[in-house]
Amino acid sequence: MTASAETTNTDFETLQRDVRALQRDVRYLGDRLAILDCVSAHARGCDRHDIDLITAAYHEDGVDEHGAAVNPGPEYANWANEAHAATSRIHAHNITTHTCEIAGDTAHAESYVVVILLGRDGRSAQVITGRYLDRLERREGRWRIAVRRSTVEAMFLADASILQAPKFKQGGYPVGTRDRDDLSYARPLSITTPVPAYW
Template sequence: MDAERMARMESLLDRHDILDCLGRFSRGMDRFDRDLLLSAFHPDATIAAGVFVGGPKALYDWASAMHEQGQVATHHNLLNHTCEIVGDTAHTETYYVFVGRNRDESNWIAGGRYIDRLERRDGAWRMVLRTNVIEWSGLVPTMPLPFADVPDVHGNGAPVRGKDDPSYRRPLVNLRAEHIPPGSQD
């Protein structure tokens, strides 16, 4: 493989590792998985998000308490992503949509951008600075959750904040009985 192609491959691997890092933050926050969220940051990182400015451990404590008090479920969805890598430093901009099912049965949606500086230390990409730019917010009308009347809809596991969530199950297996609704084509 020529040097130019090898450099492109290394850049793609770095970008993939950086996206994995950003995903660990989102999943860690939504599942209240402290270790996973903290694995997205170097210990000396600074996060500036809303009223919060501080380190990763304090961020987790503050944000998980805020979300526990306010929402029964949250989704930190990552969208468009740009990444500039120079040596062992990367600057990224990642658009996001946050959705929360509030305890009062309303649905909150907000969007903005995470602007991050990451460093590769000991071969691992982690954030050293995160700035959260919130650009819009609103409430979405509440509707019943789909398929809530299906008796075994959570037979493969109900969504929970924590490691009892079905996404942690290994190996993932289907525990629901086969059921093909009338009118479905095979």
């Protein structure tokens, strides 16, 4: 074999190794994004009371544990919507720190969450911080939650009465709705899209 042929062979092997590494990295990044999308869509579904969006985050045999309440994944949405409606006027689930370990078609994710629930009086708020500990599985090419266990790390009450102040109300801010009328569902969103609710 000539020196030129050896160089060409080495270059080809290097290229193959680089392509395999690139494929592995792209697959990993795609999986990570799909997993985070699943966790985020679940949070959005909770805030909009979107049963379809919440349910789609779980496998059919998935399980959700929120303290003593353990629900099959497909039934969790109804339980969550009733619990949220009974205690608050509106709420926001904020996913913050998110880590994930992937091994084949199984992943273990830890997602920190800050939940703010505006009380039914419109003047007080409950703030809860905790974590979602999830085992997700890829089945038929789609990542969904197989097991979710929720922790509570801290909880406190806050004064939200500023929301009732005339100066704030004159600001003309839209407020979210717990249904598909929410502005986030508008397609295409434009500056003239009607706002379903204001403060």
